[in-house]
Amino acid sequence: MTIRKDLPSIFDDFSEARRNGFMAAKNFKETDRPMIGTFCTFMPQEIPLAIGAATVSLCATSDETIEAAEKDLPRNLCPLIKSSYGFGKTDKCPFFYFSDLVVGETTCDGKRKMFEMMGEFKPVHVMQLPQGPDQQHAHLVWKDEIILLKETIEKQFNVTITEEQIKETISIKNRERKALKEFYELGKLNPPAISGMDILKVLYGSTFKFEKEDTINELTELTARVKEEYVAGKKLESKPRILVTGCPIGGVTDKLVKAIEDNGGVVVFYENCMGAKAIEDLVDESNEDVYDALAEKYLKIGCSCMSPNKARFEMLGRAIDEFQVDAVVEAVLQACHTYAIETATVKDFVNNKKNKPYISVETDYSTSDIGQLNTRMAAFIEML
Amino acid sequence: MxxxxxxxxxxxxxxxxxxxxxxxxxxxxxxxxxxxxxxxxxxxxxxxxxxxxxxxxxxxxxxxxxxxxxxxxxxxxxxxAFLDNQISAIIDIGGQDSKVILLDRDKNIKDFLMNDKCAAGTGRFLEVIMRLLQEDLCDFDDYVSGASGTKISSMCAVFAESEVVSLLAQDVSGPSVAMGIIESISQRTANFAKKLPIDGKVFFSGGLAQIESIRKTMEKELGLEMTTHEDAxxxxxxxxxxxxxxxxxxx
The missing domain is CATH 3.30.420.40 (ATPase, nucleotide binding domain)
Structure with missing residues (x-):
C-alpha cells in the first residue's frame, strides 16, 4: 500500500490553525512513515508507535460536516460520531486524509456501527472492547485484541513488531504521560498559575504533535517555566476552582471553559478523555509480558462505557481533594446515553460523598447554546 | 438609598x-x-x-x-424568598424556559435545574394552543371551569399542536383540550422538578402562576403545597x- 501525501485543493481554504496541522501532518508523511488515526484513548498507541508511525486523534470538533454525515447517519445520534464520520466522508480533515489506517473501538453502539460504514471508504480496524473491567475474561479479551491490532498493523505495513520495540514505546509513552501529568498538576497551585483555557490548549495541542521526544521536551520546559514564573510572583486571582468532567468534547470544550472562566471561575482539572482520564495511570514497565501490561493499563480507563465504572469515581474523588476543587461541571453530548445516565451517579457522588456543588449541561458541537451555557455557568458560580 | x-x-x-x-x-x-x-x-x-x-x-x-x-x-x-420567606424551593415557568431552584436555610441557592431545550414545558406552549383555540389566556380559569382534561400524548409542542387540531376535529371540546395541555405542562414540570430533592413549601412564579387552575394542577402533580404572590x-x-x-x- 502506498502512503498518501498529496495536498488536495480542498485544504487550500482551510483556516490557518488547521493548515498548520495539515503542514505538520504532510511533513511527517514526507519522512515515509505511516499515520494511524484513532477515535479513542483506549487505542494502545504503543503498538503503532513501535513501527515509527504517528497516531492522531480524529475526533472532530465542529459541526461543519454534520449535515453531510446526516445523509447516511440518523439525526438523533451523538454529534461526535456524526461530525467525525462527516469529516472522513467529505475529506475535509487533513488528519483523516493522511491516515493510512483508522483504528476504531467499540466504546458505544453508535461508533460500533458507524465504523462499519466508514470501512466502506477507508481502511478501518475495529478493536472489540470488553466493558466489564472487573472480569478476568475482560483482561484476556483485551490482551487478545491488542495482539490482533499488532498483527493487523504488521500485515498492512509489511513489518514485524518485536516485544523489544513495544517495550521501548511503552517507556516513551510513560515519559510522555509523566510530562503531561506534571504539566496539568500545575492546576494544584492555589492561587492558580495559569487559566484552565491555557491548560486545555496544551493538553489538546499535544495530541497534534507527532514526535513524542519533542513533545516531552517542550512540556517539561513549559512546566518548569510556569513554575519559575509562579515562584517569581506571577499568580492569577483566586476564584472558585472548577473540575470539568464528562463526554469527550475535544474542541467544543472551548465554549464550556470560556463560559466558566468568563463568569468568574477557573478550571483546575480535566477529568475527561483529553485530560487525566487516560494519562494518570502508567503502563507497568516491570511486567515482562508487554501485552499483559498494556491490557492492564488500558482497561483501567474510567470511561462511562464500563460497568461498573469504579475507576472514574476513584479519580474524581482524588482530584477533588488534591486540586482543592470547589465545584464540578459535567458536559454531556446529546444522545450519549452512558454519560447521560451516569450523571445521576456522579451528581450523587459529588454532592453527597464530597459535599461539593455539581451541575451537568447537555451540549453539542454548535455554537448556538453559548448564551444558555453562559447563564448556567454564571448562575452556578454565583451559587458558590 | x-x-x-x-x-x-x-x-x-x-x-x-x-x-x-x-x-x-x-x-x-x-x-x-x-x-x-x-x-x-x-x-x-x-x-x-x-x-x-x-x-x-x-x-x-x-x-x-x-x-x-x-x-x-x-x-x-x-x-x-423576599416575597415569602417560608419557601424552600421555586418553580418558575417562563415564556421560553422553565426552572427549578432549591434554597438552603439561609435562602441562598443550593441547586437549580433549567430547561431551555424544549418549548413543551413552558408558557409558550399554552400561548400557542390558546391562539389555536381563539381564546384569551386572561380568562383561562373561567374557560376551563368544570372541564376534565383530554390526554395529550405528544412530547413536543409542535407535534402537540397538530395533535390538538385532530382532537378538535374529533369534536373534543376546547376547554377539555386546554385542561389537557395544562396537565401535560404540569406533569412535565413536576417530573423535571423531582430530579432535585424538592420538599417543603414551593413558590410558583412566572406568568402562569397567576392562573389558579394551573397552580392547582401543579400542586396535584407535585404533591407539595404551592404558593404564589401577586407580584410573583x-x-x-x-x-x-x-x-x-x-x-x-x-x-
Missing amino acids: YSIGIDSGSATTKGVLYDGEKIIDKVIVPTGANPRRAMEAIYDKLYRENAYTVTTGYGRALLKVADKQVTEITCHGKGA QFAGAIGAAVIGYQHMSRK
Whole structure:
C-alpha cells in the first residue's frame, strides 16, 4: 500500500490553525512513515508507535460536516460520531486524509456501527472492547485484541513488531504521560498559575504533535517555566476552582471553559478523555509480558462505557481533594446515553460523598447554546 | 438609598424600585423586538439619583448604565424568598424556559435545574394552543371551569399542536383540550422538578402562576403545597433590586 501525501485543493481554504496541522501532518508523511488515526484513548498507541508511525486523534470538533454525515447517519445520534464520520466522508480533515489506517473501538453502539460504514471508504480496524473491567475474561479479551491490532498493523505495513520495540514505546509513552501529568498538576497551585483555557490548549495541542521526544521536551520546559514564573510572583486571582468532567468534547470544550472562566471561575482539572482520564495511570514497565501490561493499563480507563465504572469515581474523588476543587461541571453530548445516565451517579457522588456543588449541561458541537451555557455557568458560580 | 432591579425576560421586561425595606414602585412592559429600549424605558421611569442598578434575564447585558449583572436564577431565588420567606424551593415557568431552584436555610441557592431545550414545558406552549383555540389566556380559569382534561400524548409542542387540531376535529371540546395541555405542562414540570430533592413549601412564579387552575394542577402533580404572590411576575426584578441594595450597603 502506498502512503498518501498529496495536498488536495480542498485544504487550500482551510483556516490557518488547521493548515498548520495539515503542514505538520504532510511533513511527517514526507519522512515515509505511516499515520494511524484513532477515535479513542483506549487505542494502545504503543503498538503503532513501535513501527515509527504517528497516531492522531480524529475526533472532530465542529459541526461543519454534520449535515453531510446526516445523509447516511440518523439525526438523533451523538454529534461526535456524526461530525467525525462527516469529516472522513467529505475529506475535509487533513488528519483523516493522511491516515493510512483508522483504528476504531467499540466504546458505544453508535461508533460500533458507524465504523462499519466508514470501512466502506477507508481502511478501518475495529478493536472489540470488553466493558466489564472487573472480569478476568475482560483482561484476556483485551490482551487478545491488542495482539490482533499488532498483527493487523504488521500485515498492512509489511513489518514485524518485536516485544523489544513495544517495550521501548511503552517507556516513551510513560515519559510522555509523566510530562503531561506534571504539566496539568500545575492546576494544584492555589492561587492558580495559569487559566484552565491555557491548560486545555496544551493538553489538546499535544495530541497534534507527532514526535513524542519533542513533545516531552517542550512540556517539561513549559512546566518548569510556569513554575519559575509562579515562584517569581506571577499568580492569577483566586476564584472558585472548577473540575470539568464528562463526554469527550475535544474542541467544543472551548465554549464550556470560556463560559466558566468568563463568569468568574477557573478550571483546575480535566477529568475527561483529553485530560487525566487516560494519562494518570502508567503502563507497568516491570511486567515482562508487554501485552499483559498494556491490557492492564488500558482497561483501567474510567470511561462511562464500563460497568461498573469504579475507576472514574476513584479519580474524581482524588482530584477533588488534591486540586482543592470547589465545584464540578459535567458536559454531556446529546444522545450519549452512558454519560447521560451516569450523571445521576456522579451528581450523587459529588454532592453527597464530597459535599461539593455539581451541575451537568447537555451540549453539542454548535455554537448556538453559548448564551444558555453562559447563564448556567454564571448562575452556578454565583451559587458558590 | 435606593436600588433598581430590572428583569429582561423573553416576553415582558419588569422593573422595581426598592428602598431597603419595601418595593416602592414597579413597572412592566412588553419586551417586543427591542429589549434594550424596554430596559431603558423602565430605567428612566424608576430613575433616582445614585440608585444602584442590577439587571437580570436574557437581555441583562444590554443596559449600559447598570452597575451589575446577575443571572435570573440567583435573582429569582432572592426575589421569591423576599416575597415569602417560608419557601424552600421555586418553580418558575417562563415564556421560553422553565426552572427549578432549591434554597438552603439561609435562602441562598443550593441547586437549580433549567430547561431551555424544549418549548413543551413552558408558557409558550399554552400561548400557542390558546391562539389555536381563539381564546384569551386572561380568562383561562373561567374557560376551563368544570372541564376534565383530554390526554395529550405528544412530547413536543409542535407535534402537540397538530395533535390538538385532530382532537378538535374529533369534536373534543376546547376547554377539555386546554385542561389537557395544562396537565401535560404540569406533569412535565413536576417530573423535571423531582430530579432535585424538592420538599417543603414551593413558590410558583412566572406568568402562569397567576392562573389558579394551573397552580392547582401543579400542586396535584407535585404533591407539595404551592404558593404564589401577586407580584410573583416581578420576582426576578425584586431579587435584582435586593441584591443591588445589599451590595450598596456593604460598600
